Structure formats: structure tokens, C-alpha cells
Amino acid sequence: MIDTTQVEREASEDTTKETETERTDTEQALDACPECEGHLEHDQKHGETACGECGFVVTADEIDHGPEWRAHNTSERQQRSRVGAPTTKMMHDEGVSTEVDWRNQDAYGNQLSERQQKKMNRLRTWHTRSQTRNSQERNLQHALGEIERMASALGLPKSTRETASVIYRRALDEDMLRGRSIEGMSSAAVYAAARQAGIPRSLDEITAVSRIEELPITRTYRYLARELGLKIEPADPLDYIPRLVSDLDLSDEAEQRSRDLLTTVIETDESYLSGKNPVGLAAASVYAGALLANEKVTQETVGEVADISEVTIRNRYKELLEIGEDVPVP
């Protein structure tokens, strides 16, 4: 349950920013990331263009995420919300909190009129509501900010962020946060959401944008998946192929061959996936696909973009060709 009564705070922010001026409707501006050469993804909601790979933000529209409208119900809130906050700024505005004294006296100690008393009562009510009243609310704000930040750095679509938020809220409702870090749970939620959405990001990638180590993330994720009964298929290697192909600048043909190879292998032996790193499998099939399409890539480079050792690529690659040798060769 979310307390929807939150105080708007646009008043303090609209002075400096020109807000959402450029609303480029280009879904994805294709370009290369200056950091890691990964492909860039444009996030029009936030006016950011960030690398899908390393999270490097190319054009940042400052921290202002546009005007905040009042949201009257939950769905509106989800659509319009800047769900928590542009990260840091809001987080520490805990420091500027105000107190409304409980006594019905003015600053000089005079009793207030009845009318004034009523007014003060109303003020108190709204004040406590507006303040992140309990630890859960504060927790949630912090977490949602983090989720937003990480998802954006990973180039995940809006729907996935919402999934992550929902997962996090469920975890919070189930009181699963005890003894666990907000960061860990946020990261795990993002990871889970990405997998559910079929656009998996490997744990390494999550770790790269998270503020904590991989271990607590995996632990929390497992716990999360178990307790919440998240039905998550084991990551499908096919889902990794497009990204690898684009990172390696391979042709469509190579991608198609990779897919064909991988699907036939999976079909012939369902159990083949068990226990194996899906990224490794994807990388191997991409490598094989590139070779079949007569495009040159080394095991090393494929391993680099996939974050997989060449040895693993070798092993998988060998097995792939054994099982799926009936794919057409030019």
C-alpha cells in the first residue's frame, strides 16, 4: 500500500531549469558510446541518451526530470511520477524538515483562536503525511530512486522499471527488508524485472551500475525469487544475442545464423541448457554464427563483450557444432 498523499515540490525547482524542451521522438538514437563503444539508447522521458552497455550518459538533461504534475490516483502516479526522485537531491532533503508544534500556541505563547487551532490541526495532518512518515516510506523513496537510476543506466524500458518497482513494493510489504540493504534489494528487483521482461542483463552488468557487490545481490535475488514466487524462466540465451551482435557490429546474417544454430541445438536437446551459463552459450553461438557468415571475430573479442572467457566459448562452440551441424553452410 502506497501512501499517495505526497507533497508536491515543484515550487523549489522550476526556477533554474528550462525543463523538457527537447522531446525528441526518436526512440533510439544510434551512435556509439564514447566510453565503451556500446550502442546508445535514448530515454525520452528523461531526455537522456545513455549507453546501454556501461551506462555512460552522453547528454544529460541535468537532474530535472520535468514538471511534476499532481497525481490523483495510483495509476496516474505511476504514469507521471518521477517515482521517488531524481536520486540524490531528494534523498537528503530530509534535512530541511519542518516541525509543527503540537501546542496550540503562537510564538509568543498566546492561545490560538479556535479557528487557528483547526487550521493548525490540518497543518499537522498534512505535515505528517507529507513527510516521509515512517521508515517504510523513506525506504521506498530511496529504493525507487535507485531503481530508476540503475534501470536508466542499463537502458531498460519504462515498463521494466515499473516491474522492478512493483517487485520492490511487494518485498517491502512482505517485510523482507529486515537485515538486508536497500541497495541490494533494489538491485535484485531490477535484475528480476529485467529477466521477467525477457531483456536480461547479466549480474555483472547489474553490479556495474549498482553501488554494492555482486554477492549480496545474488543472495537477495534468490531470496526474493523464492519468497515472492517470481516465476522466472532460466535466462534464455537467445535474448542475449541481439546485444552481442550489435556490440560486435556483425551483420544480420550472422545474427540469423546464430539464432538458427542455437535454436536447433536447444530443440534437439532440451536439457542442454541446464547448469550452463546462458551468456556463454549465446556468445558461442554468436561466434559460430559470425564464422558461418564469413565475418571475422576472434573468440577473444566475443568473450570480451560477453564477459565470458574464451575457453568457455571454445567449449560451447565445439558442442554447438556437434549437435547443430545440420544447419546450412554456404
Next chain:
DNA sequence: CATTCGTGAAGACGAAT
């Protein structure tokens, strides 16, 4: 010379006890 291939030791992880 660069790339690929094969190997054994060592670590990491999940499942079972």
C-alpha cells in the same frame, strides 16, 4: 605472428546430505 585448440588445476555454485 595471430588465432585457435586442448589440457589440468583451482575456484564458484547449486543440490544433496
Next chain:
DNA sequence: ATTCGATTTCACGAATG
């Protein structure tokens, strides 16, 4: 909590082009 089995990684050297 420990142990076991499978997988992955690392480091090296050999083979191949």
C-alpha cells in the same frame, strides 16, 4: 554447515593459418 558434482576460469603450450 559440509560435501559432492558439474561448470567456468586461468594459465600454459601446441597446432594451425
